[in-house]
Amino acid sequence: MTSESIYKEMGQAIIDLDEEKAINLANKAINEKMDLLEVIEKGYADGIRQVGELWEEGEFFLPELMRGAQIMQNCLDLIIPNLQSGTERKSRGKVVIATIEGDIHSIGKTIVATMLRAYGFEVYDLGADVSPRKIIDVALEKDADIIGVSALLTTTMFGQKKVVDLLKERNLESKFKVILGGAPVSSTWVKECKADGFAENAVEAVKLVKSLLGN
Amino acid sequence: MLFQDLLNNDSKIILFDGAMGSEVIKHGLEPGKVPDILNVEKPEIISEIHKLYYDAGSDMCQTNTFGSTPMNLRRHNLENRIKEIIEKALENIKIACPSGRLIVGDIGPTSEFRPPVGNASGEDWYASFSTQANLLEDGVDLWHIETISDLEEMLAAIHAVRDISKKPIIASITYKRTKRGFFTIMGDSLEKCIQTLENEKVDVIGSNCTLGSGDMLILVKEAVELTKIPLSIKPNAGQPRIKGDKTLYDQPIEEFVNDIHEMINLGVKIVGGCCGTSPKTIDQIHKLIDSL
Numbered sequence: 001m002t003s004e005s006i007y008k009e010m011g012q013a014i015i016d017l018d019e020e021k022a023i024n025l026a027n028k029a030i031n032e033k034m035d036l037l038e039v040i041e042k043g044y045a046d047g048i049r050q051v052g053e054l055w056e057e058g059e060f061f062l063p064e065l066m067r068g069a070q071i072m073q074n075c076l077d078l079i080i081p082n083l084q085s086g087t088e089r090k091s092r093g094k095v096v097i098a099t100i101e102g103d104i105h106s107i108g109k110t111i112v113a114t115m116l117r118a119y120g121f122e123v124y125d126l127g128a129d130v131s132p133r134k135i136i137d138v139a140l141e142k143d144a145d146i147i148g149v150s151a152l153l154t155t156t157m158f159g160q161k162k163v164v165d166l167l168k169e170r171n172l173e174s175k176f177k178v179i180l181g182g183a184p185v186s187s188t189w190v191k192e193c194k195a196d197g198f199a200e201n202a203v204e205a206v207k208l209v210k211s212l213l214g215n
Numbered sequence: 216m217l218f219q220d221l222l223n224n225d226s227k228i229i230l231f232d233g234a235m236g237s238e239v240i241k242h243g244l245e246p247g248k249v250p251d252i253l254n255v256e257k258p259e260i261i262s263e264i265h266k267l268y269y270d271a272g273s274d275m276c277q278t279n280t281f282g283s284t285p286m287n288l289r290r291h292n293l294e295n296r297i298k299e300i301i302e303k304a305l306e307n308i309k310i311a312c313p314s315g316r317l318i319v320g321d322i323g324p325t326s327e328f329r330p331p332v333g334n335a336s337g338e339d340w341y342a343s344f345s346t347q348a349n350l351l352e353d354g355v356d357l358w359h360i361e362t363i364s365d366l367e368e369m370l371a372a373i374h375a376v377r378d379i380s381k382k383p384i385i386a387s388i389t390y391k392r393t394k395r396g397f398f399t400i401m402g403d404s405l406e407k408c409i410q411t412l413e414n415e416k417v418d419v420i421g422s423n424c425t426l427g428s429g430d431m432l433i434l435v436k437e438a439v440e441l442t443k444i445p446l447s448i449k450p451n452a453g454q455p456r457i458k459g460d461k462t463l464y465d466q467p468i469e470e471f472v473n474d475i476h477e478m479i480n481l482g483v484k485i486v487g488g489c490c491g492t493s494p495k496t497i498d499q500i501h502k503l504i505d506s507l
Contacts, residue, residue: 058398154240155462
């Protein structure tokens with residue numbers, strides 16, 4: 001079997017949400033000393049991209065999206081320790097993500113974090129009800145590229161603006177790109193906050209982060 | 216008056232209430248606070264909002280208990296206050312409810328998902344809804360299980376209520392519009408949801424929230440082809456927009472009411488509003504119903 005056809009099978013296993021097959025193929029790739037970076041990029045990552053497309057088409061829903069990203073993550077957890085040193089999968093960038101202070105809704109934010117990880121970003125998920133100060137402190141500590149702030153409630157989304165305002169106050173606004181998410185967020189709100197973008201769902205969020213980081 | 220009498224009266228359009236959440240925000244609810252605690256902390260505001268809806272012509276209003284399940288309150292560290300919250304909710308609506316009108320026990324989603332999205336199980340949901348329904352049962356005329364985005368969670372809620380109460384159930388699911396039609400975010404189609412709710416023999420099949428009145432009208436056109444069970448519809452007043460520190464719903468009331476009019480023409484039995492609607496909206500729908 002050619003490498004190309006194995007990659008295709010790996011991608012298909014993600015789309016089929018067939019964890020057993022995806023894991024078996026990952027073990028096979030490790031045992032046969034395949035080029036593991038290619039395995040990730042041309043195999044699994046291609047699968048998760050297609051899962052994202054199926055979500056956008058309305059063919060896949062939350063369970064499929066989450067399951068696909070989880071299977072992808074489990075395969076990566078197997079493969080990554082076997083990458084030869086010096087050939088680590090290059091992180092596409094670092095993202096610090098949180099649901100804003102006062103808001104305990106974490107599901108959307110968790111889905112975005114899972115998808116970003118599946119696409120190769122280094123993600124620090126701070127959970128829900130996180131203060132703007134803490135978000136910024138962690139972003140500094142981790143040397144993040146992107147700060148993602150989620151809010152489900154129209155009452156808490158003002159905290160998203162506080163993150164941008166506080167960055168400005170601390171002269172850090174050029175250091176990070178700030179993106180917003182959550183049901184009530186719109187492009188008008190992003191403009192009002194002077195943030196760098198927003199996404200309506202996890203797949204859009206991945207596209208947004210990629211375009212902001214130019215990859 | 217009994218809900219069943221209203222339901223069986225062919226010429227009657229039943230007027231539900233409008234939003235509670237966006238109304239309490241107008242009264243200065245603190246960010247992130249669960250509106251249900253206001254039953255205890257600001258009972259006069261909650262009673263006043265109910266009264267405004269009854270005065271505007273609502274045949275029935277729902278208790279301010281959307282989030283009053285142990286699963287929801289736990290996240291706000293309020294689980295041990297559930298009894299107090301629900302008892303006050305019943306008091307607040309009872310004060311406002313004129314004789315001859317009805318009180319609806321409001322049951323919202325637990326906000327916890329089953330795997331692979333979250334960790335909730337059917338048993339968790341059932342237990343949580345049971346506690347809520349038990350505390351509400353004596354003070355309500357009927358039930359509205361609403362804003363549910365997972366058919367399995369809806370079933371857990373229906374079974375929990377049924378095991379406690381013989382009162383009528385309105386079962387409202389929230390849908391998103393996709394390229395392939397209306398689905399829950401968990402992937403259940405409108406058709407599957409309606410079929411399942413018919414099998415459960417709920418008294419009224421409903422939809423509320425997420426969709427504005429325009430999209431909801433499209434959903435209604437599909438729904439009336441799928442079932443003969445009475446329908447309850449509570450759309451949002453368009454999509455929210457933030458201006459300064461205020462949340463605005465820009466959709467003109469006339470547009471919303473026109474859509475409701477079309478829904479009534481299509482055979483919808485119960486109409487009201489969800490996020491962004493107010494006593495003003497309900498007043499306009501009341502005038503519309505009177506003119507029919």
